[in-house]
Amino acid sequence: MLLDAARIPFGRRVLPGLALILAAMAAFLAPTVAQAQEPVVRVAPDGTVDVPAMRVPVSDFLSPEAKAYMAEHLIQMQQPELLAQEDGVPIFMMPYLARQKALFAHERRDHEIGGVPVYDYTPSAGIEPENRNRVLINLHGGGFMGCFPGCAELESIPLTALGRIRIVSVDYRQGPEHQFPAASEDVAAVYRALLETYPAENIGIYGCSAGGMLTGQSVAWFQRHGLPRPGAIGIFCAGATMSSTGFGGDSDFVNGPIGDSRPPPPWPRPGNPRRAGLPYFADADLRDPLVSPAASDEVLAAFPPTLIITGTRGFELSSSVYTHTQLVRLGVDADLHVWEGLFHGFFYNADVPESHQAYDVMLRFFDRHLGR
Numbered sequence: 001m002l003l004d005a006a007r008i009p010f011g012r013r014v015l016p017g018l019a020l021i022l023a024a025m026a027a028f029l030a031p032t033v034a035q036a037q038e039p040v041v042r043v044a045p046d047g048t049v050d051v052p053a054m055r056v057p058v059s060d061f062l063s064p065e066a067k068a069y070m071a072e073h074l075i076q077m078q079q080p081e082l083l084a085q086e087d088g089v090p091i092f093m094m095p096y097l098a099r100q101k102a103l104f105a106h107e108r109r110d111h112e113i114g115g116v117p118v119y120d121y122t123p124s125a126g127i128e129p130e131n132r133n134r135v136l137i138n139l140h141g142g143g144f145m146g147c148f149p150g151c152a153e154l155e156s157i158p159l160t161a162l163g164r165i166r167i168v169s170v171d172y173r174q175g176p177e178h179q180f181p182a183a184s185e186d187v188a189a190v191y192r193a194l195l196e197t198y199p200a201e202n203i204g205i206y207g208c209s210a211g212g213m214l215t216g217q218s219v220a221w222f223q224r225h226g227l228p229r230p231g232a233i234g235i236f237c238a239g240a241t242m243s244s245t246g247f248g249g250d251s252d253f254v255n256g257p258i259g260d261s262r263p264p265p266p267w268p269r270p271g272n273p274r275r276a277g278l279p280y281f282a283d284a285d286l287r288d289p290l291v292s293p294a295a296s297d298e299v300l301a302a303f304p305p306t307l308i309i310t311g312t313r314g315f316e317l318s319s320s321v322y323t324h325t326q327l328v329r330l331g332v333d334a335d336l337h338v339w340e341g342l343f344h345g346f347f348y349n350a351d352v353p354e355s356h357q358a359y360d361v362m363l364r365f366f367d368r369h370l371g372r
Contacts, residue, residue: 059341141209175280212238239319249318
């Protein structure tokens with residue numbers, strides 16, 4: 001049946017056509033509207049970049065276990081009650097420590113070496129014959145404000161059991177009660193005492209976070225005080241630099257949110273850029289090579305073989321990369337291992353395959369470089 005357009009009311013004839021026109025215009029203009037609504041990256045004349053809010057998913061390169069671990073960690077870091085310490089163990093780390101004790105058979109003796117309290121670890125299976133004249137010194141993490149024995153245990157138990165080697169973890173003095181160079185003095189005291197039993201080339205030193213930082217500082221301290229350099233060192237979760245807001249570089253601002261759910265520090269940097277934010281370094285100059293060894297080519301060039309371990313979400317990443325670059329430039333035998341998608345101190349969780357990869361890298365490095 002044909003309709004006579006003249007008999008159709010005006011609104012019913014015009015509105016459908018108008019709707020088609022408007023739909024076509026909307027489709028044409030949609031890209032322009034979307035572009036106008038996209039976040040804008042703003043760059044200041046000095047190169048400072050204001051980055052708009054963004055979403056960062058967990059890396060596809062992680063193992064299934066590590067993906068779950070990463071998500072759990074980020075959520076835990078938003079719960080301040082889990083960051084509190086009980087008897088030197090952060091609450092969120094307690095399950096990791098219990099798991100390590102179940103997985104890795106070891107013995108621990110608490111005593112003093114050189115007048116400094118230590119935890120002295122040996123494997124229950126016995127020390128490997130080739131390691132009988134070797135020892136590793138562990139310097140625990142914790143921001144120079146705690147995490148002993150928590151971090152000391154987490155950094156020592158897997159390596160003593162898997163590597164079948166003695167490990168001495170130092171309970172060095174920390175802030176705010178003590179300030180730099182108290183920790184370096186304590187490490188030197190333990191080192192001197194162990195030199196009475198072990199050749200320097202058979203002693204390795206390593207640590208994570210504050211302990212990684214202290215490892216480099218200790219080598220610089222040894223140089224200043226005429227002590228022989230150790231056979232090899234491991235700077236883990238750290239570098240040989242410091243800044244007023246962390247370890248230095250881009251990672252101070254980029255990696256905190258995606259690695260540890262912490263907001264980036266304010267810009268411009270608060271306070272004196274030559275002073276660290278940690279109470280332990282309240283009166284220290286960040287340009288002092290005893291604080292930031294990478295500030296001196298002379299100090300850094302005399303480093304022993306050095307292993308650096310970090311993650312792409314670790315807020316120490318920039319410092320780790322920079323430290324490795326400078327060591328290589330100066331002819332030092334240095335290895336850098338970066339785990340994709342993982343955060344500061346990721347290897348504390350022994351149920352993640354990536355942690356065992358890190359343990360293997362650590363033990364192989366020391367086995368290759370320490371004397372026999």
